Amino acid sequence: MIFRSDVEAARTRIGSRVRTTPVLHTGGLWLKLEQFQHTGSFKARGAFNRILAAAEQGALPAVGVIAASGGNAGLAAAHAAREIGIPAEVYVPETAPEVKVARLRALGASVVQAGREYAEAYEAATKRVADTGALFCHAYDQPEICAGQGTVALELEEQTGGVDTVLVAVGGGGLMAGIAAALEGRSRVVAVEPRDCPSFHAALAAGQPVDAEVSGVAADSLGARRTGDIAFTVARRTGVRSLLVGDDDVVAARRALWEGYRIAIEHGTAAAYAALLTGAYRPSPGERVAVICCGANTDPADLTERH
Numbered sequence: 001m002i003f004r005s006d007v008e009a010a011r012t013r014i015g016s017r018v019r020t021t022p023v024l025h026t027g028g029l030w031l032k033l034e035q036f037q038h039t040g041s042f043k044a045r046g047a048f049n050r051i052l053a054a055a056e057q058g059a060l061p062a063v064g065v066i067a068a069s070g071g072n073a074g075l076a077a078a079h080a081a082r083e084i085g086i087p088a089e090v091y092v093p094e095t096a097p098e099v100k101v102a103r104l105r106a107l108g109a110s111v112v113q114a115g116r117e118y119a120e121a122y123e124a125a126t127k128r129v130a131d132t133g134a135l136f137c138h139a140y141d142q143p144e145i146c147a148g149q150g151t152v153a154l155e156l157e158e159q160t161g162g163v164d165t166v167l168v169a170v171g172g173g174g175l176m177a178g179i180a181a182a183l184e185g186r187s188r189v190v191a192v193e194p195r196d197c198p199s200f201h202a203a204l205a206a207g208q209p210v211d212a213e214v215s216g217v218a219a220d221s222l223g224a225r226r227t228g229d230i231a232f233t234v235a236r237r238t239g240v241r242s243l244l245v246g247d248d249d250v251v252a253a254r255r256a257l258w259e260g261y262r263i264a265i266e267h268g269t270a271a272a273y274a275a276l277l278t279g280a281y282r283p284s285p286g287e288r289v290a291v292i293c294c295g296a297n298t299d300p301a302d303l304t305e306r307h
Contacts, residue, residue, distance in 0.1 A: 001233055002143050002146050002147050002150070002178070004184060006147040006150075007151055007154060007178060007181055008154070009147070010045070010147040010148045011151045014045060014148060017052075018038060021033050021152070022036065023290075029276070030160050030163060030288070031273075031293055032155075032156050032290055035294065038076075040072070040075065041072040041295035042292070043072045043073045043075065044080060045149050046073075046137075046142075046145035046147075046148035047076035047080040047148070048148060050137050050138075050145050050148065051135065052084070053144045054135050054144075062086070063133060064081055064086040064087030064135070065080075065086065065087070065088050065135045066125050066137070067088070067089075067136070068092075068118065069090060069091070069121070069139050071092060071096045071100030071101070071220060072100070072221055072297055073137070074090035074091075074109065075107065077109075078107035078109035079107055081109070082107055087110070088108070088109040088110070089111075089112065090104050090111050091121040091122070092111065093114070093121045095116055095219070095220065097220055097297070097298075097299065103297070112124065112128075117225065119224075119225050140231065141228030141231070146174045146228075146230050149177070149178035150180075152175070152178070152179065153182035156290055160288070162186060163289060163290045165188050165281075165287060166189050166289075166290050167273075167276065167290070167292070168189065168190070169270075169271040170193050170200045171193075171221060172226075172231065173224075173232070174231060176189060176191050176200070176234075177234040177235065180238040189240045190275070192242075193245075193271060194216050194218045194245060194247055195216075195246055195247070196214065196217075196218075197212075197216060197218055197222040197268075198212050198214075200231070200232075200242055204242050209228070211226050212225055218267040218270075221266055221267070222271065244280070246278075250267050250274050252274070253271070253273040254303070256273070257270065257273060264300050265295060265298065272294075273293075
């Protein structure tokens with residue numbers, strides 16, 4: 001369980017180790033350009049908070065950190081570990097995009113590819129943690145990770161003067177949990193997923209986190225089979241709403257952001273914007289809406305392709 005106070009504490013702890021990313025105001029809509037964060041996604045916020053909190057508690061082992069990731073969480077852990085001066089070992093699925101794997105190695109991480117899905121990479125990583133005693137940096141379901149991700153909402157609030165609604169793409173739910181905790185009682189949060197990666201939607205329907213089949217164009221970043229316990233608890237407490245969009249909608253939204261604003265983001269990130277383009281979310285007159293553009297670790301070669 002996390003609250004706004006945890007997010008505020010994370011912001012103080014992280015300090016200047018992360019970038020304050022810009023916002024773009026266009027047509028009554030704010031785009032929070034978090035793709036400009038270190039390593040190309042919001043994940044650096046949580047990774048720094050997790051590692052620095054462990055250091056404060058005297059619980060940061062010399063052997064370093066281990067992460068399991070579709071790519072972005074691993075990049076963040078590798079970057080944070082390098083900046084702090086400790087080793088990082090990252091487990092990714094065999095399906096992880098080569099652009100992410102190459103960047104992990106460039107950051108100095110030891111990379112292990114295991115299984116076809118995130119869940120298999122996670123299992124291998126947790127076994128390695130048990131064997132080595134390394135600090136595990138979960139991709140989305142640790143309090144320090146979620147609170148760190150939520151610092152993006154504190155920035156957004158200051159930069160906009162406050163918004164009514166925040167649309168955010170959801171995989172395991174760490175970013176959504178952090179934002180919802182930070183903005184509880186201030187703004188509503190709407191979670192958006194592709195229909196082929198419906199873990200959070202399935203959890204709400206079942207009344208608890210459950211396994212869901214994941215596939216499709218955004219599975220590399222939104223492909224967690226099961227929503228995190230923290231994300232589910234915070235979402236239920238704060239009333240997060242869930243929406244689904246199609247893969248074609250995601251592709252079209254990603255292309256529209258490129259063609260309209262020269263914003264290059266990955267498919268998973270585009271899900272949040274797709275909710276607006278398709279009318280899955282229809283703002284009320286005068287409603288102040290923000291979309292979190294949360295990651296850009298993508299191959300730009302297909303940005304202008306028609307599908």
